[in-house]
Amino acid sequence: MKLNLNIQPLNTWINTGKQPLLIAGPCSAETEDQLVATAHLLAKTGKVTALRAGIWKPRTRPGEFEGIGSIGLKWLDRAKQETGLPTAIEVATGKHVEEALKAGVDILWVGARSTVNPFTVQEIADALKGVDIPVMVKNPVNPDLSLWIGALERINGAGITKLAAIHRGFSSFEKSAFRNEPMWDMAIALKTQVPDLPIINDPSHICGNRDLLPYVAQKALDLDMQGLMIESHIDPSVAWTDAKQQVTPSALAELIDRLTLRKADVGSKELSSKLDELRNQIDKIDDSIFQKMAERMKVVEKIGTYKKDNGVTILQVNRWDEILQKRTAYARALNLHTDFAEKLLELMHAESIRKQTEIMSAGQAEGQAQEKLTHA
The missing domain is CATH 3.20.20.70 (Aldolase class I)
Structure with a gap:
């Protein structure tokens, strides 16, 4: 805003x-x-x-x-x-x-x-x-x-x-x-x-x-x-x-x-056109990233439901360590900075935890409501 x-x-x-x-x-x-x-x-x-x-x-x-x-x-x-x-x-x-x-x-x-x-x-x-x-x-x-x-x-x-x-x-x-x-x-x-x-x-x-x-x-x-x-x-x-x-x-x-001084404005039409072309490429890539993120979260919801139904804890420390090690290694191979990869993974992990917590909480609320009906 x-x-x-x-x-x-x-x-x-x-x-x-x-x-x-x-x-x-x-x-x-x-x-x-x-x-x-x-x-x-x-x-x-x-x-x-x-x-x-x-x-x-x-x-x-x-x-x-x-x-x-x-x-x-x-x-x-x-x-x-x-x-x-x-x-x-x-x-x-x-x-x-x-x-x-x-x-x-x-x-x-x-x-x-x-x-x-x-x-x-x-x-x-x-x-x-x-x-x-x-x-x-x-x-x-x-x-x-x-x-x-x-x-x-x-x-x-x-x-x-x-x-x-x-x-x-x-x-x-x-x-x-x-x-x-x-x-x-x-x-x-x-x-x-x-x-x-x-x-x-x-x-x-x-x-x-x-x-x-x-x-x-x-x-x-x-x-x-x-x-x-x-x-x-x-x-x-x-x-x-x-x-x-x-x-x-x-x-x-x-x-x-x-110090090198650079212009805030692009200037010529040729430069502006080239930047627009590259930015359009970025926009398309960003769109696909968000689509994949949405797909990932759908799978996270299924995992959350499975954990709820089978009494499994949300946080699996060994699994998180495995993700960090494998994905950061892959990021380095792709010439991505390790700090960037770790921060991105932490954000995705935090959102996964939030979603699974939401599913667990909803399950507990349903269970409590059912128990009240049973004792009514």
Whole structure:
């Protein structure tokens, strides 16, 4: 289902002339010299759209550096006056919003820890009523699309039409190369529901280290995200927060130069015709897949009925292990990724369990009804 949010196009509220759109700056404003010097180097690259800096830093545990506070707003304004770069900061309370607006900050964003709490988002939204300023909303820490959309709706409901989302990845118990799992499907689902919503990717928080930044940034652009937010520090080795994921302004410029920009529109009629032909092939294959799925579920129903009639449990662990081993091996032979094959099998297995449970439950209900008639 598509949502109708009142959103202005990105190019009406931020200079999208530079490609890709790039919001960059230090994770934290540490000192006035550090912030201003970094801003000058970023502006010198000619690639940065806006300057970001952490002023208030919500940290996981007390005792960690929680941002320089309000004094950093003055440093940010100086950097803006000297470089001409618009400024962007995170706000987490209504008071933050008031101070940022008073200091002339150009763009605000709602952080992941705030997005997860509707009370916090509503407080920020209330402080924004009657204000015309761009606001970006990061995805919540946990993978919950409804929370993300809800936060966007609350901000939009306050009258903010210069609205964008920031995809910064999600917390996961599974260990991987990423600090936060990208879960690209969540960003795609958001774009599907709100097609006009600009989405900015935050490779810094997804990666947690600078080595993976080019890979994530390129993938984000390939998925037609409208820009990037990347942390940059004049000397990342001495950064007070998130040192490993920050890059120098010169390294950032090199990273951006190596990215490949692709068009969202097909362009020529010849290319469009070829894509239509290939997509028609996919549509036919998809139709046959669903037909086979329906046939498979008919057999599952027969199995469920047999198990019900013969008092056999729904789950047969040995059979499931056999399916996993054989089908994933077959998938590899067909050059299909093992993870994809496993996820597909798990989905089919879950639906099979659901159908058989439904048959078992119906059988129990029939048995109970018959027993009542017998004793009546």
